[in-house]
Amino acid sequence: MVKNYFKIAWRNLLKNKTYSLLNISGLVIGMTAAMLILSWVQHERSFDLFHAKKDRLFLLANRAKWNDKINVWFYTPKPLGPASKDEFPEIANYSRYSGGQHFLFSVGEKRLKGSGAFVDSAFLQMFDFPLLAGNKEQVLRTPTEIVITQSLAKRLFGQEDALGKTVKIDSVDMATVSGVLADMPGNTRFDGIDFLLPWKYMEKIGYSDNYWGNNSVQTYIELVPGTNATSFSNKIKDITKRHAPGNDDLAVILHALPDWWLRSTFENGKIVGGRIEMVHLFTIIAGFILLIACINFMNLSTARSEKRAKEVGIRKVAGAYRKSLIGQFLSESILMAAIAGIVAITVTWLALPVFGSLVSRRLAINFSDFHFWLNAIGFILVTGLLAGSYPAFFLSSFQPVKVLKGTFKQAKATFSSRKILVVVQFSIAIILIISTLVVHRQIKYAKDRENGYEKNNxxxxxxxxxxxxxxxxxxxxxxxxxxxxxxxxxxxxxxxxxxxxxxxxxxxxxxxxxxxxxxxxxxxxxxxxxxxxxxxxxxxxxxxxxxxxxxxxxxxxxxxxxxxxxxxxxxxxxxxxxxxxxxxxxxxxxxxxxxxxxxxxxxxxxxxxxxxxxxxxxxxxxxxxxxxxxxxxxxxxxxxxxxxxxxxxxxxxFKESEQTGTMAALFAFLTIFISCLGLFGLAAYMAENRTKEIGVRKVLGASVFSITRLLSTEFAWLVVISCIVAFPIAYWAMDRFLQVYTYRISMGWELFLMAGLTALILAVMTVSSQAIKAAIANPIRSLRDE
Incomplete structure (x- = not known):
């Protein structure tokens, strides 16, 4: 039976090529946009979560009240790490991290600059960064060794084995390569380093100190298995006070590894968010874009319901149950979603390098990963079911007696449902247009701010x-x-x-x-x-x-x-x-x-x-x-x-803000494009169904302009209603967005007017293209007896 469902679905798809193409195109664009966004979301959510000890790794931070606020900062004194390890048996390991170090490395006549960090010897035991050569338990223990990445090793030694080779640092000191580290993955906060130098070398060259008032490095700790982090946080909070009297309101707190990347914004000493807000925002945008694509499918499917009504009536008379008809229509939507999904995966794979460059992330699809295909199949099925659910239940509800007698009337109900769907589509599109305008205006406002010095030359x-x-x-x-x-x-x-x-x-x-x-x-x-x-x-x-x-x-x-x-x-x-x-x-x-x-x-x-x-x-x-x-x-x-x-x-x-603005603009454009694609299909079908009416009007003297206005006004009013729905939602969302910035714009009415007019003009242009085509058609053909 299932095979028969898909066979019929395939025939219907080929029979109605134009509408099938519109439906599949809308789904391809929506699914591609959603896949691109979700690939970025997955990348952001995966930061540093590949470490086996992620539940026991913490970053130590300072919390104190100054400038009338409780502030939290993640740079700590250099002696904090060793002192905390000595005083608390709950700490299994610690490592200080002093990044942003730049050194010149020389091998023979070859000289290369690298960027890296000073760390303690336990760093590679705490974090799961694989050594391609060397022993994690033994490296970084003496001041005369260095661990370099695979890329730096190739740049310095070519195809030779780098382990055991010597490197001159800053034309002063010699160091032995005791480990070759796999290049850092893109989803770690330590991305971009070329080397690791032992803390003992930092002490040797005089970069280290034991001053508790110098907050200049990051301190990471690994807790003993079974340690309660909350209880331990209460124990360690006063460590700086004991070693540096006079810091009575200074407390050391623990910041858990899963929060490092996404939840690192504090207000009055408590986590209030961070990058997670942007992740949530674009996840919602991905859902909205996919929803709009599915609404297109619903609209076009229900708009063509009269052509499927007799088919449904005959099937029911022949004994078909409603659930079998639902299965038939869902099969059609799943088939279209599957075709669109295959195309969307291909387009996503081709577009991912460009999109990754846009968001400054190394994004890729792992086609060998079983979970990818499992998620892709699930994504396609959910899209197909979502897109086909309403048409399936709607079309299967037709009463065969009314349909076969020719008294089937569904225009009013269907038209009403389509109105709601179109309003939803354009409301989302207008919200995204307003969001894009606000983000770009906020960036421009900050760029135009007097910076106080002369940057040129x-x-x-x-x-x-x-x-x-x-x-x-x-x-x-x-x-x-x-x-x-x-x-x-x-x-x-x-x-x-x-x-x-x-x-x-x-x-x-x-x-x-x-x-x-x-x-x-x-x-x-x-x-x-x-x-x-x-x-x-x-x-x-x-x-x-x-x-x-x-x-x-x-x-x-x-x-x-x-x-x-x-x-x-x-x-x-x-x-x-x-x-x-x-x-x-x-x-x-x-x-x-x-x-x-x-x-x-x-x-x-x-x-x-x-x-x-x-x-x-x-x-x-x-x-x-x-x-x-x-x-x-x-x-x-x-x-x-x-x-x-x-x-x-x-x-x-402004780079991060500009990336956000560019992403918002891109997906706002795709949203309005998908909405107009569906509107184009609806307008074409409307013009097709009203061919005789248009012919009669032309014979009676109606002008092309009046006919075009007649066919376009209905859709224009839907966009106006969408504006009424979208404006307060957009204002609320963007007001919350702007609260993050102390130096921010105020939202003027012109932003909303601009967004509304943009949506209205695009909608009218889309509908008018079909309305004009119908209006200039020869009425003799449309009025000829069938």
Whole structure:
């Protein structure tokens, strides 16, 4: 019987090629879009969940009250790991992680830069990153070894076995390769590292310390099996207080591995969400797109019900039960869903690399995975059943007596149901259009925000190798040769905040624990970065040698400190007395969506990792870069010349938001396209059924415009109703979305008008194409006796 169902379904599909093509096309687009989104969702949900010990792995975090809020941050003191292991038997292993380390590796004449991390020896025992060569239990125990990834091994040693080979680090130290690590998968927070160096090497080169006030590394722990995480959290929370008196409100908390990627946003000390909100949002969008595709199927199937009515009547007279008719119609929808599913899987496979590039993820379909095919079959069956459910129950309900007598009337009920389905379709489409407009306007609003410094012709370079000791020589050559207008060394790029702390000053209120961004420079920052100086002057060591302990404040810092006359005030930080010489206008160092934090800009007594260079605008950028590279090669010959443009680095702050906006725009377009595809089919069928009416109207003198308006008005009103339904829902959803941003837009009526008009115009254009075709047809043909 089932075989017969599908045989009949196949014949009906071939018999009605146009409507079958429309139905299958809508399902293909909907299923492809849903598959793309769900592949991203699955990737996001899988982050670091492949570790066997995932239920026992935790990231230690700090929680404390400052700036009148309970804040949580994931950087901890370096001694926290070993101290917690010594004090608590519940901890089986620990590893500190200091990422973002860049070193030059040399093998013979070959020199390559790599990015990696310092870790403790238990790191590879805690996390399941496979070693292709070496022993997990033995690696990273001495300061003279290194673990490198398979990719770096090939770059350094070609096809030779890298295990046991020696590598020179920064032209200074030799290290032996004790392990070759499989390249990090894309679904881990540790993705992108080329090497792991032992913590003992970090201690050897003086990068480590035992200062409990320096929160600069991540600390991971593995609990002993059976340990209750909640009880243990209560035990470990006071560890920093005991080792660093004065931190009475500071607590150490546990952040569980399953929450690291998706749930890392805290408010007042508690998890409130994170990336999981975006995952939920796009899962809903995937469901909506698939629903719209299924609604198309329902609409076109029920619209053609009159043509299937006699078939149903004859089958019932011949003894067919309703359930067999339901099975027949469901078989047709499942067959169409299966064809659409096969095409959709193929299109998804072809589109996945492009989509993965769009969302900055390495996405792929594993066709050898049994679970993939199981999920794909389930997905197709669910789609087929969902799409065919309403038509199956509707068509099988026809009464054979009325059908065969020719008195079958279903227009009113069916038309009403189709109206509801069309309204649902366009309501979802309009909500997505409004969401896209809001996201893009919010991004533009943040981009247009005054950042407080001049980005053009400004680059920054990491101080590596011999750059630090030759910094003055490099600086002088750049200035004397007219390559640069100004050069400034700093503790971090101007687009990033790498350090913050509390400060002390005269008149500071008791209990004030305001955190200030700390930025260290040698001199001429105002000139190099184009900052706006409100009062005072810039740092200049040649004219004012005491500027080594000078400090600049931003406007927010002056407000917090309450200075009426800030010039000459003394600020205490890191055991140094800094004297205020100027105040600069607030500039954005961190997120452009958030308020600007109070900042202190400390002088040459600080530390430096970066060199900012403001190029001479009269030189072409390519020429300036070439001349700068020649100077760096002369003073730092062992290192490749690398640089970053500040404007590009600033643009990176919008990357994730822009990806969200692009995804929203893409799927909003697909949603409206699928809706219009269904509308096209309905309009074509409507025009076909009203051929004689149109012919009579034309004979009586009706114009093409009036006939077109008659056929289009009905659908236009459905879109207007969709707007009425969609607008309040979209406003509520987008208002919640915007609450995440402190610096945000307000939603004006023009956004909703634009979305509504877009949907209305597209709908009218879609329907009009069929209405005009019917209106200009020769009435003689339509009125000819059958």
């Amino acid at each position: 400004l680059i920054y370079i990491f101080e590596e190798g011999d750059v630090t000791q030759n910094s003055n020589l490099i600086k002088n050559e750049l200035l004397q040769n007219g390559i640069a207008e100004s050069v400034t060394r700093s503790s971090s790029p101007i687009t990033e905040g790498w350090s913050n702390s509390t400060m002390e000053w005269e008149g500071k209120p008791v209990g004030d624990k305001t955190i200030f961004d700390r930025f260290c420079v040698d001199e001429h920052l105002v000139k190099t970065a184009g900052l706006s100086l409100i009062i005072g002057r810039d740092m200049d060591l040649s004219q004012y040698p005491t500027d080594s302990t000078a400090i600049l404040l931003n406007e927010s810092a002056v407000k917090i400190m309450g200075f009426k006359d800030p010039i000459g005030q003394i600020i205490h930080d890191n055991g140094i007395e800094w004297h205020v010489i100027g105040v600069v206008k607030d500039f954005i160092m961190r997120s452009p969506y958030d308020p600007i934090d109070p900042m202190v800009i400390e002088g040459a007594k600080g530390w430096f990792n970066i060199m900012h260079i403001k190029f001479n605008p009269s030189l072409p950028t390519a020429t300036a870069l070439a001349k700068t590279e020649a100077i760096f090669k002369r003073y730092n010959p062992n290192y490749p010349f690398s640089y970053d443009f500040v404007d590009k680095a600033y643009a990176e702050k």
